[in-house]
Amino acid sequence: MTRILEIREKIESFYARAASYVDMALRFVLLLFLLFGMAGMFGGVSVFANGFVILLASLLGALLPFRALPLIAGVFSVGFAFTVGVDAGLVLLLLYMTLYCLFLRFVPEDSLAFVLTPPSLAFGLPALVPVVAGLRRRPSSILAIACGSFAWHVLKSLSVCSAALSELPAGDYAARIRLFFGSVLSDPGVVIEILALAAAFIVTYGIRRTGIDHAFMVGVVLGSLTCAFFIELGHLALGQSFQMVSSLLGTLAVIVIGFVLQFFWFAPDFKRAESFDFMDDDFYYYVRVVPKERAYRRRLESAAAFSEEAAAGETDFLQEAGAGFGEQPEAAMTTSDEEASS
Amino acid sequence: MNIRRIRTMTELARQTTGKERAALEICRYNRSDYIVLQLILSFFLTTIGFGGLFLLLVLGNMEAVMDGVDVLNLQQLGIFLVLLYAIFLAFYLVIEGHLAAKRYDQAKRVERKYKRRLRELSRS
Numbered sequence: 001m002t003r004i005l006e007i008r009e010k011i012e013s014f015y016a017r018a019a020s021y022v023d024m025a026l027r028f029v030l031l032l033f034l035l036f037g038m039a040g041m042f043g044g045v046s047v048f049a050n051g052f053v054i055l056l057a058s059l060l061g062a063l064l065p066f067r068a069l070p071l072i073a074g075v076f077s078v079g080f081a082f083t084v085g086v087d088a089g090l091v092l093l094l095l096y097m098t099l100y101c102l103f104l105r106f107v108p109e110d111s112l113a114f115v116l117t118p119p120s121l122a123f124g125l126p127a128l129v130p131v132v133a134g135l136r137r138r139p140s141s142i143l144a145i146a147c148g149s150f151a152w153h154v155l156k157s158l159s160v161c162s163a164a165l166s167e168l169p170a171g172d173y174a175a176r177i178r179l180f181f182g183s184v185l186s187d188p189g190v191v192i193e194i195l196a197l198a199a200a201f202i203v204t205y206g207i208r209r210t211g212i213d214h215a216f217m218v219g220v221v222l223g224s225l226t227c228a229f230f231i232e233l234g235h236l237a238l239g240q241s242f243q244m245v246s247s248l249l250g251t252l253a254v255i256v257i258g259f260v261l262q263f264f265w266f267a268p269d270f271k272r273a274e275s276f277d278f279m280d281d282d283f284y285y286y287v288r289v290v291p292k293e294r295a296y297r298r299r300l301e302s303a304a305a306f307s308e309e310a311a312a313g314e315t316d317f318l319q320e321a322g323a324g325f326g327e328q329p330e331a332a333m334t335t336s337d338e339e340a341s342s
Numbered sequence: 343m344n345i346r347r348i349r350t351m352t353e354l355a356r357q358t359t360g361k362e363r364a365a366l367e368i369c370r371y372n373r374s375d376y377i378v379l380q381l382i383l384s385f386f387l388t389t390i391g392f393g394g395l396f397l398l399l400v401l402g403n404m405e406a407v408m409d410g411v412d413v414l415n416l417q418q419l420g421i422f423l424v425l426l427y428a429i430f431l432a433f434y435l436v437i438e439g440h441l442a443a444k445r446y447d448q449a450k451r452v453e454r455k456y457k458r459r460l461r462e463l464s465r466s
Contacts, residue, residue: 094394095398097391097394098395098398100391101387101390102392102394102395105387106437106441173404174405175405177401177402177404178403178405181398182404185398185399185403186402
């Protein structure tokens with residue numbers, strides 16, 4: 001465990017030194033992955049499926065901020081839709097414009113959630129983005145996740161129906177649009193999935209905000225299970241077959257990823273948590289202090305520094321704050337001394 | 343070198359990038375002017391969004407619409423759409439007004455911090 005903590009601290013210090021380069025590399029890899037994924041979905045030999053063009057676009061996206069990623073991904077997806085048909089491209093463009101005007105303009109900071117939801121759905125990890133967003137973001141992120149989910153279903157419908165669309169006459173717009181877009185609008189599974197993602201987010205966010213011990217881990221597990229539960233419930237309601245194995249595997253993968261992210265973002269050591277209460281002229285203070293998990297070597301160094309300060313006669317802040325109305329300050333100090341020297 | 347002055351100048355420079363810069367831009371307006379500007383922008387975007395949503399729903403159900411257009415009372419449909427648009431717009435304008443006011447108040451807090459650091463800098 002100590003070795004893992006030391007590795008984490010090395011990663012954190014490396015990121016602190018090279019954050020801009022790491023972010024650029026992440027944007028490049030993410031765009032490359034997204035654009036090649038789209039090229040794989042739609043196939044064909046269009047300019048948008050050209051590896052060199054994708055590489056150039058990914059390099060451009062690496063230089064721009066994260067908010068430019070949905071714009072680049074959107075341009076490519078509309079381009080791929082135009083290769084299927086002019087009507088498909090126009091409908092997708094209209095869809096993106098409508099989603100932006102009605103929803104996405106309120107959540108510009110959640111552009112990454114909008115971009116990452118389609119690939120997470122494609123890989124059978126529907127709970128990934130809502131659970132991760134529930135750990136870090138605000139309730140408004142549900143808008144970006146829902147828009148991403150709807151956009152994914154339209155793109156999937158377009159790629160699945162591209163062969164059928166090529167057989168329909170080009171002028172029969174009503175039939176063509178009904179085939180790839182009307183089917184999405186009339187599919188209750190889309191609504192159920194969006195509700196399941198929203199439920200996963202709400203559960204994770206709600207548990208995170210309670211402040212209970214291990215709230216993040218409990219939120220990750222329950223959020224993932226909630227999403228899987230509602231999706232399977234939807235399959236039952238629609239008379240579709242259960243996909244228990246893939247659903248369970250996806251849930252496990254999301255839980256593992258969530259734990260890894262939680263380890264980097266928020267790693268309190270609840271075993272060494274302490275509670276204090278004291279008051280001044282204006283307020284009563286109920287303070288719960290939860291130290292961060294640190295590598296053992298640094299813990300020894302901080303304990304040694306604390307002992308030196310105590311020996312040099314530094315006063316303790318508890319004594320300065322005055323007597324509390326709960327535990328005695330001396331009892332609390334004794335507890336922290338024992339913890340530091342252990 | 344005056345370390346305190348360097349520290350204050352660094353904090354000020356940090357506040358003129360990113361979110362803090364956006365906040366200082368917002369504070370160039372009066373509160374009411376900023377909210378009205380955001381409402382006007384929201385009016386246009388909501389109108390475009392409503393039009394887009396209506397078009398998408400029609401396109402997705404085009405065959406049903408074309409089958410039923412003969413029996414539709416266009417006047418009633420027009421009145422219904424206008425009422426729906428008015429309710430839709432009112433809903434979005436209320437949300438936008440609330441968010442714009444909140445954004446302005448947050449920007450004002452950032453500006454106060456910035457001015458306090460400017461005063462510290464002039465004193466040091």
